[in-house]
């Protein structure tokens with residue numbers, strides 16, 4: 001069966017064509033080059049270039065009605081709100097397809113095909129601009145009764161600043177990619193641009209011996225350890241998988257957080273922790289998995 005995965009992100013759209021588990025072709029296109037779903041469909045047909053496809057899966061960066069597949073709210077692609085993109089693309093492509101929330105798609109792929117391969121019970125944490133989590137059991141994300149489970153980024157773990165969710169001291173304000181840069185500047189970090197510093201710049205400064213950056217990262221990883229401690233108390237996952245841009249410098253982020261987690265743990269069982277393997281293609285692989293599940 002030929003399956004097409006479409007990871008429709010805020011910045012780039014990743015396309016993955018898979019034939020019976022082997023990747024046939026892949027492409028990355030700027031999302032801004034599609035003004036609407038018709039143009040996205042044109043782009044998909046150009047990518048396929050006549051090659052047959054049986055099913056497709058489409059990720060949506062936002063919230064999705066699980067029954068109607070209507071996009072309820074897409075933070076970066078407002079024009080999708082109120083549309084059922086999979087149904088509209090199915091008409092243009094002439095094959096059935098499904099939409100899946102992007103974080104759930106990426107976590108499912110990481111748990112089934114990436115670092116969680118072979119494990120039954122995996123909690124996937126994505127440390128990016130936002131912090132996302134998903135508990136994947138038997139290859140399926142436990143989304144919660146209303147789809148709100150796994151929001152590890154909004155566990156309150158510091159007495160820190162106001163979060164976008166209106167709480168104070170969420171994990172995301174401590175170690176979210178952009179927030180980490182802001183915390184460094186607040187602590188007296190020196191930055192001359194261009195733009196605002198993110199996790200990458202803080203790590204670079206720490207590697208260069210900047211004590212403010214080292215201290216900012218220590219505070220951030222302590223917050224991550226405290227959030228993971230709560231996670232262990234509530235979920236007791238069999239395996240932890242950590243990915244996302246902030247985790248791409250594990251020596252400064254994931255590794256010290258896990259060391260701190262082991263110090264903090266009392267009754268908690270600290271599971272094996274692995275770094276994610278699929279990187280920026282996790283969402284596209286998850287879209288393919290969703291396509292394969294279409295009846």
Ligand SMILES: [Zn+2]
Nearest residue numbers: 154163165170
């Ligand atoms: Zn929050």
